[in-house]
Amino acid sequence: MLEDPNGNIVSEARIEPEQNSSALYMGDTQGGEYRLLIREGGETLTSETLEFDGPELVISDVSDQWSSNSLESVEVTVENTGDLPARLERGTYQVDGNEAESYISGPIEANESVTASISPGFGVAEFEEPGLVEGELTVVTTAGNLSGDFSRDLEPASLNIEQVNPIWSGNALEEVVVRVRNTGDVPTEANVSVEHNGEEAAGTGVGTVEPGELARFEADSFFSTYEVQSGGEAQFDVYVDSPSGRVSDEFTRDVAGADVSIGSVDSTWESGRLTEVRYSADNAGEVEAEYDATVEVNGETVAEGDVTIPADGVSGQTLAEDSIYSSLDYAADSGGEYEVTVTLDTGDGTVSASDTVEFEGIDYEISEVDATFYDQYDSDSSELSSVDFSVRNDGDIALRYDSVEIEIGGASRTDDPYGTQELEPGSSSMEYVSLTDSIVVDSGSHDLTIRLLLDGDTVASETTTVSTD
Numbered sequence: 001m002l003e004d005p006n007g008n009i010v011s012e013a014r015i016e017p018e019q020n021s022s023a024l025y026m027g028d029t030q031g032g033e034y035r036l037l038i039r040e041g042g043e044t045l046t047s048e049t050l051e052f053d054g055p056e057l058v059i060s061d062v063s064d065q066w067s068s069n070s071l072e073s074v075e076v077t078v079e080n081t082g083d084l085p086a087r088l089e090r091g092t093y094q095v096d097g098n099e100a101e102s103y104i105s106g107p108i109e110a111n112e113s114v115t116a117s118i119s120p121g122f123g124v125a126e127f128e129e130p131g132l133v134e135g136e137l138t139v140v141t142t143a144g145n146l147s148g149d150f151s152r153d154l155e156p157a158s159l160n161i162e163q164v165n166p167i168w169s170g171n172a173l174e175e176v177v178v179r180v181r182n183t184g185d186v187p188t189e190a191n192v193s194v195e196h197n198g199e200e201a202a203g204t205g206v207g208t209v210e211p212g213e214l215a216r217f218e219a220d221s222f223f224s225t226y227e228v229q230s231g232g233e234a235q236f237d238v239y240v241d242s243p244s245g246r247v248s249d250e251f252t253r254d255v256a257g258a259d260v261s262i263g264s265v266d267s268t269w270e271s272g273r274l275t276e277v278r279y280s281a282d283n284a285g286e287v288e289a290e291y292d293a294t295v296e297v298n299g300e301t302v303a304e305g306d307v308t309i310p311a312d313g314v315s316g317q318t319l320a321e322d323s324i325y326s327s328l329d330y331a332a333d334s335g336g337e338y339e340v341t342v343t344l345d346t347g348d349g350t351v352s353a354s355d356t357v358e359f360e361g362i363d364y365e366i367s368e369v370d371a372t373f374y375d376q377y378d379s380d381s382s383e384l385s386s387v388d389f390s391v392r393n394d395g396d397i398a399l400r401y402d403s404v405e406i407e408i409g410g411a412s413r414t415d416d417p418y419g420t421q422e423l424e425p426g427s428s429s430m431e432y433v434s435l436t437d438s439i440v441v442d443s444g445s446h447d448l449t450i451r452l453l454l455d456g457d458t459v460a461s462e463t464t465t466v467s468t469d
Contacts, residue, residue, distance in 0.1 A: 001039065005032025028142055029084035030054050055143040056082035060113060062137065064150045068211035069186045070126045071095065073119035074137055074150060080108045086143040091118040093150075095135030098125040104139070130156040130186050157188035157242065159209060161249040164238050170311050171255050171286040172225040173236070176202050178217045178249075180240055182209040190242035192217040196234060201226040209242070231257020231287055258289035260309055260344060262353040267340040271424050272332035272359055272397025274302065278318045279342045279353065283309040291344040295328065298339055302330040307344065332397045333459065335361020363395035366450055366462035368430075371408075373468040376440065382468035383438040384408055389450055391460070392428035399423040401452035401459055404433050408448045408466075409441035420454070443468045 001012035002024040011024040015038075026034070031054025037047045061077040074093050080086060086108050092101040104116035118137060127133055132153050139146040163179040178192045187210045194202040202219040209215040217240075228234045238249045261282050268276035274297065283289050288311050295303040332338055336359065343352040368390040373382040387406050393399040400423075403416035415433045423429055445467045452460040 001037050002026065003035040003037060005030065005034065026084075029086065031082070031084070052084050054082050055080055055084045055086035055108075055110065057086055057108065057141055057143050057146055059139065059146050059148040061115075062148045062150045064135065064152060065117075066152060068213075069128070069154060071098070071133075071135075071152075073117045074100075074135070075115060075117050076137060076139060076148060077113055077115045078108060078139060078141070078146065079113040080110055082143075083110050085109045086141050088114060088116060089140045089142065091116060091137060091139045093118050093135050093137040095125060095133060096127070100125070108141075127154060128186055130154045130184070154185035157182050157184035157186050157209070157211070157244045159183075159188070159190060159240055159242055159244060159247050161238065161240055161247055162214065164249050164251050166236070166251055166253070168253065169225065171228045171288075173201055173228070173253075174220070174225050176219040176236075176238065176251075178219060178238060178240070179214050180209055180217060180247075181214045182211050184244070185211050187211055188242045188244055190215075190217075190240050192219045193239045193241070194219050195237045195239070196226070196228070201236060227288070228253065228255045229287060231255050231285060256284075256286040258287050258309070258311075258346070259284040260289050260291070260346060260351055262342060262344065262351055265340060265342050265353045265355040267355045267357060269332075269357060269359075271422075274328050274330040274332075274340070276318060277303070277328065277340055277342065277355075281307065281309050281344065283311060286311050289346075291346060294343045294345070296341045296343065297330050300330070303328050331400065332359050333362075333400070333454065335359050335395075335397070360396045362393065362397060362399050362459065364399055364460045365392045365394065366390070366452075366460065367392070369448065369450065369462070369464045369466065371448055371466040373441075374438075375443070375468075380443050381440050382443050383440050384435060385438050386432065386434045387448070387450065388430065388432050389462075390428060390430050391423060391452070393423040393425055396425050398425065399452070399460060401454050403453045404431060405451040405453055405458075406433060406435065406439075406448070407451070408439055408446050411439045411441075413437060413439060414453070441468065 001009050004010045010027040013022040015022050031052050034050040035047050038045050058079055060079040063075040065073045088104050088106050091104045100120035102118045108114045134151045137148050160181050162181050165177040167175040176194050187208055189206050190209050191206045192204045202221045204217045204219045234253045234255055236251050240247050263280040263282055265279040277295050289309045291307050293305050293307045339354050339356045341352055341354040343350050370388040372386045375382055402420040403414050405412055405414045413435050445465055447463055448466045449463040451458045
């Protein structure tokens with residue numbers, strides 16, 4: 001039987017005949033003096049004293065295991081420098097209010113060491129703020145409790161822009177993909193903005209960038225694509241803002257400026273009046289073009305307006321008589337060629353194209369002239385009071401006049417009671433001219449000249465002989 005240092009029998013065994021050895025369990029080992037007793041029939045036949053210093057446990061190493069800002073486990077190495085074995089029972093650590101406990105039960109022999117891992121049963125301890133993290137650990141053993149400590153200095157979040165990928169459609173910036181890496185030890189929130197000439201072109205909401213990870217941000221212009229309005233090299237600044245500060249990068253885009261040409265011009269005329277001008281303009285550039293447009297007929301400006309031609313496209317533009325943007329105001333007053341020219345002022349020069357039409361002109365007939373005279377009392381003279389006549393237009397442009405001049409006997413009178421008259425080709429009209437200031441002539445036959453005037457110029461005339469009788 002074995003007696004511990006406290007005098008308690010902790011183990012005994014029976015030795016059978018012919019048996020010369022036996023093993024005794026020492027129980028919880030401790031330093032001191034042990035006695036081995038051999039008894040028979042209650043009488044001690046012999047004894048021997050065994051003396052031990054006991055187990056001597058020390059923590060020789062502590063290693064904390066991290067994944068970015070997450071403490072996953074703590075490894076502890078326990079060394080037994082004594083002459084008796086002991087047992088490890090459990091290990092715990094505490095760090096900033098977080099606690100983890102693991103059962104690490106197992107023997108540790110004399111002059112040996114054991115490494116055990118203490119880890120939480122569920123989840124890991126995560127730390128969101130930079131700075132020094134300090135932890136304490138305890139290892140419970142049969143030889144007493146051991147304590148140790150560990151620490152780690154977590155670096156603040158530090159962001160780097162690793163890739164910028166703009167996505168374009170012509171001159172329109174549709175999206176910018178920005179990849180940002182956090183080389184610090186703690187996560188941070190960040191947002192991306194893209195600027196052009198100080199104007200925000202695209203942006204993102206706030207996202208989280210985990211430590212050691214590469215986060216992807218997709219910046220857009222929220223409501224519509226951002227368009228570069230002028231040609232040349234456009235520079236864009238990319239900013240990533242976070243509590244740790246701002247980092248930036250840039251990219252450029254060579255945008256083809258507006259390159260406009262006029263493909264064709266078609267003019268529409270009605271009875272010599274210009275009613276519509278339609279032209280097509282090609283823009284081979286990547287930016288929208290806004291130009292001043294001018295319409296000329298034989299060098300005379302008849303309309304002015306603005307035109308917008310989309311990027312990389314064709315714009316069909318129409319100017320008409322009743323357009324609210326640019327009204328035409330031109331009518332041919334004689335036969336011949338009329339060249340309609342559309343000119344766009346690009347700022348660096350002009351582009352133009354023309355359409356030419358030809359008219360035979362005015363072919364008129366003034367007939368059925370009827371002059372009314374009144375005899376003067378006691379005189380051989382007569383007063384011309386009115387002239388009626390018929391006008392017919394056989395030409396291909398409208399006969400336009402705003403007044404009628406009657407000349408007889410060297411005197412003339414002009415009458416414009418109706419404003420501008422317009423006689424379409426193939427039509428005729430009767431005119432009734434009453435002279436408010438009559439012309440007095442000698443009785444007899446006289447040459448009567450009828451003139452149709454427009455803005456004071458004669459557009460048609462006829463001379464016929466009339467008689468006062």
